[in-house]
Amino acid sequence: MGFPELRYNVNLSILFTELPLLERPAAARAAGFTAVELWWPWPGSPAPARSEPAALRAAIEDAGVRLTSLNFYSGRLPGPDRGALSVPGEESERFRANVEVAAGLAESLGCGALNAPYGNRIEGVDPAEQDALALENLVLAARAADRIGAILLVETLNRVDSPRYPLVSAPAAVEVVDKVNEASGLGNARFLMDIYHLSMNGEDIPSVIDRFAARTGHVQIADNPGRGVPGTGTLPLADHLNRLREAGYEGRVGLEYTPGDRPSAEAFDWLPYEARRTP
Template sequence: MVPDDRRLAANLSLLYADLPLLERPAAAAAAGFSAVELWWPWPDEPCPPRAELDALRDALTAAGTRLVGLNFYAGRLPGPDRGALSLPGRESERFRANIDVAAGFAGSLGCTGLNALYGNRLPGVDPARQDALALDNLVLAARAAHRAGADLLIEALNSAESPDYPLVTAEAAVAVAERVNAVTRLGNAKFLMDLYHLAMGGADPEDVIDRYAAAAGHVQFADCPGRGAPGTGRLDFKALVGRLRKAGYGGWVALEYRP
């Protein structure tokens, strides 16, 4: 059953992970969702064949589901990778190769948000080197997202599950978005507010909403603990969404939970 909010989306990569990729949009539509989001569905291929992109576009269109969120290439998710754009060498090169592919696909479907996962800290690599690389790649991604009519989304994860990921607070993610905007002057780098990750990290979701709703370009929800559906943990989904709306956030809220 879809909770009552007019701008609610389903994450196809978690909610329907047991189905083949091309069957997931129809399953989401059958469950009452008209909007969906996706992790990059080819974890080993930043530039898949055109036929595969076209097939996914056709499946989304045929199901009547609007794509509202898409990850840039980020390696394998869920898993240890947690992104590619700050990793020197092959992975950041794969991220750059994916930028125009992902943005072009998103733009062709009217997608409003492209999520760029930052990437883990690497042993023996100067964090400043990773941060400089990340900024360069995020600037490229923000410009591509702008051409596609979308926001670039910067997400905070949580230190319990992602101990090597440097953005584990709302403040850290918002600061990165602000640095990108200062370079591009486009204003389209925004905070991806994942209420599950923030709660797992010890933050008060209500406080995060009150402080950062204006900086948010996309919101994700799973209950905490457990990353389950609304009502399985301690987070009050209805109250939090109501607080978001009262704070002026009018964008999408995506359910990104383990069924």
């Protein structure tokens, strides 16, 4: 069974990283893609000088690609520091300072999804206190997303790569989604289903798809082991995506894998060229 006709995005924070940030949109377009997504591109700055988002916006527009998903500020990625919104003190304040900045960049590019990584557990801080702070900040983010007509994404990571991240199962992330929707009254929070992370957690992925496809706002893929190109590991990614399609999922699929020891432009042989162009 081949990969279904879905809308595939290239994540420019993990692919084409051999190039400077502003050259990546054009490289993705040269590889045949018309849609891209990004982690927050300035991990050290939740509110960079206006010239930096402006330059990125110009690079995306000049390349003729569309930004479809953007992370809020979440510290240093990849790495052990995951998320800021549930971390009391300076990191939470940095997240809050980023909310309108990220939403403004997303709005200027017609981006329809904003992802808010939850944040690690912190030693010496009551998890309940962190969860209350997270909910407060996620509602803030949901309102910002709603103002620009976007959805808010909450994702599961995996306990191997991110041992202090609390949302390491699909039900845990969906529970947070429900709490945000209830607290905000907006209904625009959705589950980000990352199949690589689910597999690393040992979840029954077909069951997760059957239970939560209707609650899913975005999907990301990489093979396992290795977080590599589809076909380099053991995950039946085509089967999983076909099952999602059969369950009614018509959203986007982010390619969030590492290219291995080859240039990123050579890491897409598994996906026909014509399938890379998406509205």
